[in-house]
Structures are given as structure tokens and as C-alpha cells.
Amino acid sequence: MSAPPPASDTPADTHRSGFACFVGRPNAGKSTLTNALVGTKVAITSTRPQTTRHTVRGIVHRDDAQLVLVDTPGLHKPRTLLGERLNDVVRSTWAEVDVIGFCLPADQKIGPGDRFIAQELAESRKTPKVAVVTKSDLVDPPALAAQLLAVERLGQELGIGWSEIVPVSAVDGHQVGLLADLLVPLLPEGPVLYPDGELTDEPERVMVAELIREATLEGVRDELPHSIAVVVEEMGPRPNRPRDKPLLDVHANIFIERPSQKGIVIGPKGRRLKEVGSTSRVHIEALLGTPVYLDLHVKVAKDWQRDPKQLRRLGF
Numbered sequence: 001m002s003a004p005p006p007a008s009d010t011p012a013d014t015h016r017s018g019f020a021c022f023v024g025r026p027n028a029g030k031s032t033l034t035n036a037l038v039g040t041k042v043a044i045t046s047t048r049p050q051t052t053r054h055t056v057r058g059i060v061h062r063d064d065a066q067l068v069l070v071d072t073p074g075l076h077k078p079r080t081l082l083g084e085r086l087n088d089v090v091r092s093t094w095a096e097v098d099v100i101g102f103c104l105p106a107d108q109k110i111g112p113g114d115r116f117i118a119q120e121l122a123e124s125r126k127t128p129k130v131a132v133v134t135k136s137d138l139v140d141p142p143a144l145a146a147q148l149l150a151v152e153r154l155g156q157e158l159g160i161g162w163s164e165i166v167p168v169s170a171v172d173g174h175q176v177g178l179l180a181d182l183l184v185p186l187l188p189e190g191p192v193l194y195p196d197g198e199l200t201d202e203p204e205r206v207m208v209a210e211l212i213r214e215a216t217l218e219g220v221r222d223e224l225p226h227s228i229a230v231v232v233e234e235m236g237p238r239p240n241r242p243r244d245k246p247l248l249d250v251h252a253n254i255f256i257e258r259p260s261q262k263g264i265v266i267g268p269k270g271r272r273l274k275e276v277g278s279t280s281r282v283h284i285e286a287l288l289g290t291p292v293y294l295d296l297h298v299k300v301a302k303d304w305q306r307d308p309k310q311l312r313r314l315g316f
């Protein structure tokens with residue numbers, strides 16, 4: 001967390017390593033940006049807000065630096081125990097990282113949601129903060145310039161000295177490389193933290209569970225966005241398979257809060273669950289690079305969002 005020396009004092013062969021996290025209101029584009037920087041799909045994106053429940057790390061490997069990206073859930077006004085826990089996760093992440101990227105979408109006016117987060121950010125004084133104006137492809141240059149100014153004013157108003165303000169587009173890749181160039185000098189000097197080629201240290205099970213959860217959410221639209229949790233109960237290679245035909249067995253439970261929600265997830269004649277199964281199987285196979293046999297069950301964990309014991313069991 002120590003402040004880096006000025007660039008002129010830095011020898012060309014200095015290696016830096018450290019942690020960065022992106023914060024911002026739901027849908028600000030944090031997960032997509034993480035993926036764009038890392039270059040593969042590690043965080044889960046969705047058109048629905050607040051889908052990033054687990055801290056997912058992506059690692060940017062460069063010759064001069066290793067940047068570990070920690071993707072946190074969106075900070076929001078807590079209404080349930082789960083909400084409070086998520087906010088605690090976010091705040092403790094801020095205290096631990098070397099730099100925070102505050103994501104504000106270019107195509108939306110700075111609103112109360114952004115202000116809420118910015119006020120919290122202002123409290124964590126020590127960590128350098130880079131303002132990232134995301135989705136720059138969605139607006140024209142004058143609108144982008146206006147947003148950059150608005151972000152600067154927000155910083156002045158709240159006493160946040162942005163280390164940088166940078167517009168990016170994770171979709172067309174505009175300035176994604178530049179963002180990495182701006183984040184790296186804010187990291188302390190340090191050795192390679194993870195072996196090259198390792199993109200994430202998130203346990204594979206958690207990532208598999210997230211993929212299944214994402215597919216389940218896609219199926220149910222607006223009906224139960226916050227009532228679903230997925231736990232991978234068992235995962236391992238099927239024994240006695242020929243070497244050239246491996247198969248990974250994955251047994252997972254989809255937890256819902258009430259029996260009445262079962263029908264929604266399963267769908268008429270089980271059609272929806274089947275779809276969830278085939279969609280998530282394709283994604284898991286792509287992630288892990290092996291054929292997968294996926295066994296899904298829908299279970300009721302009554303009011304799991306409000307019950308500390310259940311939350312622990314479900315990995316929160």
C-alpha cells in the first residue's frame with residue numbers, strides 16, 4: 001500500500017504488483033471491465049443489477065507488473081442481512097487494496113447511487129482512487145467531456161482527489177490498455193504474486209456455481225432475481241474414463257426461498273430447468289475445457305437471505 005515513487009525515479013526494470021478493485025453502482029460495468037482487462041470471462045455479467053455476489057479476482061499479467069483485480073458486489077442500501085454482509089465485504093476490500101477504480105457509466109447522469117458510494121469512498125482516504133467513466137461507446141464526445149467534468153466536480157465536492165479520471169469502453173476496448181497503464185504505477189513495487197497463466201484464484205466450484213446462477217436468472221426474468229443461490233455440492237472427474245474421453249461430474253443445488261418459487265425455476269414439464277442445465281453446461285465446459293455431466297436439483301432453503309446459518313452454508 002506504500003505510495004509509489006515518482007516515475008522519473010523508477011528504473012525501467014522495476015516490477016510492481018498489487019490489488020485493485022472496481023466499485024460503482026449496480027450495472028456500472030465493473031464485471032465487464034474486469035473481463036476486458038483480464039481478457040477472459042471470469043466475472044459474471046448480466047443485464048440484471050447486483051449479480052456479482054462473490055469476490056472474483058482476475059489477474060492482469062504484464063512484463064512490468066501483476067495487477068490482481070478484485071471484483072466486489074455493488075454497494076447498496078442494505079435491507080436484509082445479506083445486504084449488510086455484502087456491504088461489509090465491499091468496505092473491507094477497499095481497505096485492503098492498493099487502488100480503487102470508481103466506475104461511473106458515461107451514459108447516465110451522476111445520481112444518488114453514485115453519490116452514496118462516493119461519500120463512502122471519501123472516507124477511505126489512504127487508498128488512491130481512479131475515476132473510470134465506463135461505456136464511453138454509448139455517448140458522443142461532448143457528452144463524454146461533460147461527464148468527465150461532472151466526475152471531477154464530484155471529487156472536488158467530496159474531497160476525493162482522483163489520481164486519474166479516464167473514459168473507457170470495455171465493449172470496444174477503447175482505452176482499456178491505457179487504464180491498465182494508469183493503474184500499474186499506483187501499485188507498490190513487488191514480485192510476481194501468481195504464476196503466469198493463472199487468471200483467477202477463485203475456487204472453480206464458486207465460479208461454476210456462479211455460471212449456474214447466471215443461467216438460472218436468465219430464465220426467470222424479473223420474478224426472483226434475489227432469491228436464488230447455487231451451491232456445487234460435488235465436482236470431480238468421473239472414474240474409469242478413457243484418457244481421451246474425460247468427463248467431469250458436477251452436482252449442484254439451486255436454492256430458492258419458498259416452495260412457490262420452485263415451479264418458476266423448473267418451468268412447465270421441467271423445460272426451464274433443462275434449459276438452465278444445457279446453458280450452464282456449455283459455459284462450464286468453456287471455462288474448464290472439459291466435457292461436463294451436470295446434475296441440477298432445485299431445493300427450498302426457507303428465507304435464506306435472512307438466516308445467518310443458511311447464509312454461511314450457502315457461502316456468504
Ligand SMILES: Nc1nc2c(ncn2[C@@H]2O[C@H](COP(=O)(O)OP(=O)(O)OP(=O)(O)O)[C@@H](O)[C@H]2O)c(=O)[nH]1
Nearest residue numbers: 026027028029030031032049050052135169170171
Ligand atoms: N455499451 C457498453 N455496455 C457495457 C459496457 N460495459 C458494460 N456494459 C453493459 O452494462 C451492463 C452491466 O455490466 P456489468 O459488467 O455486469 O456491470 P456491473 O457493474 O459488474 O454490475 P453488478 O454486478 O450488478 O454490480 C451489461 O449489460 C454490460 O453488457 C461498455 O463498455 N459499453
